[in-house]
Amino acid sequence: MNFTSLFLSVMVNIFVVLLLSPLFDGFTRKVRALIQSRVGPPPLQSYYDILKLMGKEDLKSTINPLFRFSPYLSVISIAMASLLIPVTGLNPPFNFFGDIFLFIYIITVVGIAIIITASASENPFAYVGASRKMMLHLSVEPILAIALITGAINAGSFKIGDIVSWYHLSGPNVSMLLATVCVFLSLQALIGKIPFDISEAEQEIAEGVLIELSGPKYACLKWANMARQVLFCLVFSQIFIPWPITDSLILNTLIALFKVTIIIFISTLIESLNPRLRIDQALKYNLTLAGFSLTAIFLALLGV
Amino acid sequence: MEYLYFSFLSLTLGALLTALIRNKIGSGVLAVLFTSISAVLLIDLALDVLFNNKIFEEEVFSLLPLLNASIFIRVDALSALFLLIVAIVSFCVCLFSVKYISSYSQSSLSFYPPILSLFASSVGLVCIKDLLFFILFWEMMTLTSWILVVFEREKKQALKAGLQYFIATHVATAFLILAAVIIYSYSNSFEFSEVYKSLGNILVNNSLLGNFLIFCFFIAFVTKAGVLPFGFWLPNAYPQPPSSASSFFGGVMSKLAVYAILRFFLSVIPLSSTTEAWGFVIAFFGVISIFIGTIAALTQDEAKRLMSFHAIGQVGYMLLGIGVGIYFIHISPFLSVIALTGGIFHAFNNSIYKSLLFLNAGAIFYKTSTTDLNRVSGLIKVMPLTALAAMVGALSIAGVPPFNGFVSKLLIFESSIWSARVNEALFLVKGAFIIFGIISIFISAITLASFLKFINSAFMGKFKEEDIKGGRLSWSMTLPQIILATICVVTGLFPSVPIKFMYDAILVSSKINLPDFNQVFSADIAGIGINYCQSCLSSGAWYPLFIISSTIMLSLIIFSFERYAGAKIREVKTWYGGKEHTPEEVIYTGHSFYQPFKEIVSFKVGGIYFKGFYPSEFPPLKFAFPKWITKIIQPDDWFYYPLANLISKFFDRMSNFYERLNRYYIFWFVLGSLLVGILVFYFYGGKL
Numbered sequence: 001m002n003f004t005s006l007f008l009s010v011m012v013n014i015f016v017v018l019l020l021s022p023l024f025d026g027f028t029r030k031v032r033a034l035i036q037s038r039v040g041p042p043p044l045q046s047y048y049d050i051l052k053l054m055g056k057e058d059l060k061s062t063i064n065p066l067f068r069f070s071p072y073l074s075v076i077s078i079a080m081a082s083l084l085i086p087v088t089g090l091n092p093p094f095n096f097f098g099d100i101f102l103f104i105y106i107i108t109v110v111g112i113a114i115i116i117t118a119s120a121s122e123n124p125f126a127y128v129g130a131s132r133k134m135m136l137h138l139s140v141e142p143i144l145a146i147a148l149i150t151g152a153i154n155a156g157s158f159k160i161g162d163i164v165s166w167y168h169l170s171g172p173n174v175s176m177l178l179a180t181v182c183v184f185l186s187l188q189a190l191i192g193k194i195p196f197d198i199s200e201a202e203q204e205i206a207e208g209v210l211i212e213l214s215g216p217k218y219a220c221l222k223w224a225n226m227a228r229q230v231l232f233c234l235v236f237s238q239i240f241i242p243w244p245i246t247d248s249l250i251l252n253t254l255i256a257l258f259k260v261t262i263i264i265f266i267s268t269l270i271e272s273l274n275p276r277l278r279i280d281q282a283l284k285y286n287l288t289l290a291g292f293s294l295t296a297i298f299l300a301l302l303g304v
Numbered sequence: 305m306e307y308l309y310f311s312f313l314s315l316t317l318g319a320l321l322t323a324l325i326r327n328k329i330g331s332g333v334l335a336v337l338f339t340s341i342s343a344v345l346l347i348d349l350a351l352d353v354l355f356n357n358k359i360f361e362e363e364v365f366s367l368l369p370l371l372n373a374s375i376f377i378r379v380d381a382l383s384a385l386f387l388l389i390v391a392i393v394s395f396c397v398c399l400f401s402v403k404y405i406s407s408y409s410q411s412s413l414s415f416y417p418p419i420l421s422l423f424a425s426s427v428g429l430v431c432i433k434d435l436l437f438f439i440l441f442w443e444m445m446t447l448t449s450w451i452l453v454v455f456e457r458e459k460k461q462a463l464k465a466g467l468q469y470f471i472a473t474h475v476a477t478a479f480l481i482l483a484a485v486i487i488y489s490y491s492n493s494f495e496f497s498e499v500y501k502s503l504g505n506i507l508v509n510n511s512l513l514g515n516f517l518i519f520c521f522f523i524a525f526v527t528k529a530g531v532l533p534f535g536f537w538l539p540n541a542y543p544q545p546p547s548s549a550s551s552f553f554g555g556v557m558s559k560l561a562v563y564a565i566l567r568f569f570l571s572v573i574p575l576s577s578t579t580e581a582w583g584f585v586i587a588f589f590g591v592i593s594i595f596i597g598t599i600a601a602l603t604q605d606e607a608k609r610l611m612s613f614h615a616i617g618q619v620g621y622m623l624l625g626i627g628v629g630i631y632f633i634h635i636s637p638f639l640s641v642i643a644l645t646g647g648i649f650h651a652f653n654n655s656i657y658k659s660l661l662f663l664n665a666g667a668i669f670y671k672t673s674t675t676d677l678n679r680v681s682g683l684i685k686v687m688p689l690t691a692l693a694a695m696v697g698a699l700s701i702a703g704v705p706p707f708n709g710f711v712s713k714l715l716i717f718e719s720s721i722w723s724a725r726v727n728e729a730l731f732l733v734k735g736a737f738i739i740f741g742i743i744s745i746f747i748s749a750i751t752l753a754s755f756l757k758f759i760n761s762a763f764m765g766k767f768k769e770e771d772i773k774g775g776r777l778s779w780s781m782t783l784p785q786i787i788l789a790t791i792c793v794v795t796g797l798f799p800s801v802p803i804k805f806m807y808d809a810i811l812v813s814s815k816i817n818l819p820d821f822n823q824v825f826s827a828d829i830a831g832i833g834i835n836y837c838q839s840c841l842s843s844g845a846w847y848p849l850f851i852i853s854s855t856i857m858l859s860l861i862i863f864s865f866e867r868y869a870g871a872k873i874r875e876v877k878t879w880y881g882g883k884e885h886t887p888e889e890v891i892y893t894g895h896s897f898y899q900p901f902k903e904i905v906s907f908k909v910g911g912i913y914f915k916g917f918y919p920s921e922f923p924p925l926k927f928a929f930p931k932w933i934t935k936i937i938q939p940d941d942w943f944y945y946p947l948a949n950l951i952s953k954f955f956d957r958m959s960n961f962y963e964r965l966n967r968y969y970i971f972w973f974v975l976g977s978l979l980v981g982i983l984v985f986y987f988y989g990g991k992l
Contacts, residue, residue: 054865058873064684064764066695072866076858080851097831097847101714104745105705108752112704119760122682123878127760127892134756135901138749145745149738153724157843206881216866280900287904290746297738301724301731 005249009093010083012253017082017234018075020257021226022046027261028229028268035272046226053219061212067120071217074113074224078231081106085234086164087256088249090242095161100148103160104141110228111137114209114221121212129208132279133199139286140189140196144235146293147179151239153300160239168242175299180240182293187263188270189286190232192225195270195277233263305360307349308379308431311342311391315424318342322416332402335416339398339423346391346427353384354805359812361433373436373494382570382809385648386430386563389655392791393555394423396784400663401548403778407670408546414455419549422448426560435484435494442480442564446473446528449557452545465540472537476527483520486513496572500815504574511578518582521568526586529561529619532593538616539600543608543675547666550608554615555659559651562622566648569630570814580631584733587627587720591740594620598747600918602754603902605895607665607675607762610754611658613918614701617747618654622647624740625716628723631733633816636726638837639719641810641824646715648806653708653795657700660788661755664694667781668762671772677758677894682767687777691763693785698759700792702752706848708796711803713748715834717741718844722836753898761894766878768891797848800827 026043033040060067083094084103115133118126152158154176155166167176189196200208210221237259245252277285318338325331352358359380366374379387397419405415425444432438450473454466488494491502507514523534530538538558542550565586573579597616604610625647633640667690668683669675684691700707703714720741723734795802807821819838826833831847880890905916911923935942 055870059876060873061876061878065688066684066764072859072862075862076855079858080855083854094850096833097845097850099718099844099846101717101745101844102705102846102851105703105710108702108749109704112699112752112756115756115760116764119756119764121878122765123880124890124892125881127765127896130756130760131892131897131899134753135898138746138753138901141749142742142746146742149721149742152721153738156725156840158718159843159845162843212879220862280903283900283904294739294742297742298735301735301738 005088006093008249009088012249013082013085013087013093014079016087016253016257016260017085017227017230018079018223021223021230022050024230024260024264025226028264028271031265031268032272035269050219050223053214053222054216056215056218058215058217059212062120062122064120064122066116068217070113070117070120071213071220071224074110074117075220075227077106077109077113078224078227081110082227082231082234084160085231086161086238086242087234088252090165090168090245091161095159099158100145100152100160100163101158104145104148107144108137108141110224114224117213117217117221118209123212125205125207125211126209128205129199129201129211133209135279135283136189136192136196136199136286139283139290140186142290143182143186143286143293144190146290146297147183147240150175150179150296150300153297164239164242167239168245174304175296176240178296178299179293180236182289182296183236183240185289186286187232187236187267189282190235191229191267193229193267193271195274196282197276198279198282201276229264229267230260233260233267237263305349305362305377305379307345308360308377308427311345311349312424312427314338314342314345315420315427319417319420319424322420323413326411326413328406328412329402331412331416332398332405335420336395336398336402338420339394342423342427343391343395346387349379350384350388350391353379354381354388354808357381357808357812367436371436371494372488372492373434375437376433376495377431378433379431380809380812381805382563382566382648382813383430385652385805385809386560387427389559389652390423390426390430390556392787393552393655393659394426396659396663396788397548397552399780400551400666400784401546402780404548404666404670404781405546407673408456410455410457414451415546415549418448418451419552422452422552422557426556429560430563433496435487435496435499437494438564439477439480439484442528443477445557445560446477449549449553452549452553453541455545455549459544461540462544465537465544468537469541472527472534476524476534479520480524483517483524486517500572500574503572507574507576507579515578518573518579521573522565522582522585525561525564525568526589526623529558529565529623530593530616531589531619531623532596532616534589535593535597535616535619539609539612542612542615543606547608547662547669547675550612551659551662551666554611554662555655558615558619559622559655562619562626562647562651565623566626566644567813569626570810575630575633575814575816577634580633580635583627583629583631583633584736585627586623586630587737587740590620590623590627591743592620593617594624594744594747596917598750598754599905600916602750602757602898603906603916603918604754605677605893607668607677607758608662610677610758611661611665614661614751614754615658617751618650618658618701621713621716621744622650622654624720624744625650625712628716628720628737629810631737632723632726632729633814635728636723636837637816637818638824638835639722639726641807641818642715642722642834642836643719644810645803645806646712646719648809649802650709650712650716652802652806653700653712653792656788656791656795657697657707657709660693660697660785660792661701663781663785663788664690664697667777667785670781671777673773677761680762680768681765681891681893682763684763685767686772687782689782690777690785691759693789694759694763696789696792698752698755700796702755703748704752705846706793706796706852708792708799711796711799711832711846713744714844714846717745718834718836720744722843725836753901757894757897761892761897766891797852798829799846799848800825800829800832803827803832 025046030040084092086092115130118130151163155163322331361378364375425441429441453469456462491498527534593616597613601610601613625643629640629644665675672680700709703709720737723737830849834844907914912919913921
């Protein structure tokens, strides 16, 4: 990969994940409004929200320096994670610099940033939210890890680009399909939407981790949440359904955006038609799913 | 080479001199002086060995006419690595102790001399190449550390933990001695190379005995390393000594057991297709301690106990790496090199951040007199640097990039999962190794959770002013933490240099031809790529520098964005949903974290309460002999007490009798004189 195409694909990835994510959020709001028989906000409303919040007063309830720093870390680490996902072709821009474990851990850093923000804000509601967020994360992370490892065993490499290339070339097999199903079933938990938005439950703990945030910090974390939605939909669509891929960079990006739109539509349907789970129910669901997804690894070991 | 003797001498001298000084600060300064001399010498020696790939060998002293044993020193890359660890951690621990020990009421006489001799024995242990003196140093290490465990003799808990520690480690040493004696009867020499030869013979001729000997070594080392279920003593013993000593225990002493496993399995036990199966055993017990140790740590509310459980879990990671390495050393040398490198690198990293975390706990104890996470909060306001260091330590132990724990964990995960691609291995073994890998990935998230709990409840949250003693921490307590945290960050950012060292350590100590460094790792200053076989290109990779540089660029963009938006900052009070609360009312204590998850992993089996898979409460033991046995083994009831009662009754009666008659002593007197008169009269026959 030469420098121009590397630069282009970095730009495209960051553009899709960070700059287009409010648009996708606007799309979900529109879909939700339609389901609930409302007119709903204009599609660009999420951009307006972020811009408005950026200029709002920044309320500071603590002198903890981490409180100032960590909201930005969440946006940055999502941007970093997006560089490990292929959007413009078979290989992600940073294929050479890290593998699936780096990806999993960068996703973890997003969670850490939010948890540290919450606990640095000194609010007990935020602490409850942080505790729930961590539990949710540690129960859902193994599912993604197992699915990616299934790909790695099949492809014989830990790099995401190699996994996607192999999958694109050799077509679906049983173990990868099973892994795909598992990732799909855990997608809502990965995104952190209903029924798994337990750490930000508005009615219960007043947005939990976000309670003390305002102004640019709140905008940052809101943006990070939107970007996370697009990021995990991209993970699902580009790694586990890597078809069709053409030679053209623009066409590939458009196909990726189309797939993401469909997945976000499905996820919004699930979100607006389901109630929120309790944390213990969510934990049991995720851990059972993780145990079940181990089957995919054994199938991959058998070579099917 | 002389540097080694000088540093050993300086530590011993330090131990002797500090034993003479009663003044706490004085002996502390003296101890720092001697440890810093030895640390400088050791670091110089170790770096010389590591960079120039040298091996120092020398026979210092021989017991030859008596026994075929000698102090045979050999410093190779593996020893040098551990010397480096000992030097860094011992210096940090001593510097930290100067102020810290003065907060205890106990005399410094029971702290500095034992801990300096502990340093000296660890230096000896990693350099010796003779089984008898290895056991001698091993025993010295155990005894000196035991004195530190029972540092607070008034505490019943400390004495109990000390007893457990003493018994457990001495049973382990007994196994070691047994193995040594059996081997000596075959080899007639204690030197490692002779032992290697005769063990090879034993394994060929009498494989049962050979495997029993390996079993003895295995039991001895894993007990000391604290691998579950042999390490039951560890969570009780490690929190007992002062935090600076715990820091050396958790950081170095349990890693020395890992060193012993590496040394024995790589250069003392001949690895053939039969002994390689021990790799699986090591990995299996490693995973058990990863799983149970770390999940049990999540349920702990006391900082030092939490870290002790993590010491168990982290040793498990090393053993997983080493076990995979030993199992595949002939089948797939590429994989084996990566796994062993990961194991040693994890031992190195762990010793740095684990001692750092124990020092953080010590700083908390120094300020608040407690390490109970339910009673401390908001300490970032009094010790910001400690909080920062604890943050680095926590993220390192959780294996978050770009800190050092990530690199070594990456190697361990990938090597255990890559066993799926090794066609020669059995299907079930491959499956088991993959399950091990996945468990360790899952547990890595749990490690993160439990250390976020530590950080969140100790350093974040509302600050309680009244519990704090004094002002800011003195530099002598902050500096060691900063040093260790810096090492964590630097080794994480530039992993290629330490990985070369780890590779050299394996190459030098093992007696098997292993692939070249450049074939396995494609390393440069930016990071490393990993090859798992000869034909494939790099299949795993970690280039921290690119990630870091782009992170810095992005964060600059976002910060400038905030600057551009120019939002006003206003200080407000915490919002409790419209109610007024005092800070004490709303503190979210450490115990409250992860309650639903703790409920999932806690259960009861047959009266034993398992808290995070670790048995925490046992039912009272009910055990009865048949009645006649109880009677026989208790002669008190049927023999002694009746007899004693009888005798004492008799004497009581006699004394009563005497007392009663006592009043009539004149009567007695008269009666007596009469009797005497009668007798005299009788004997002389009336001829008076």
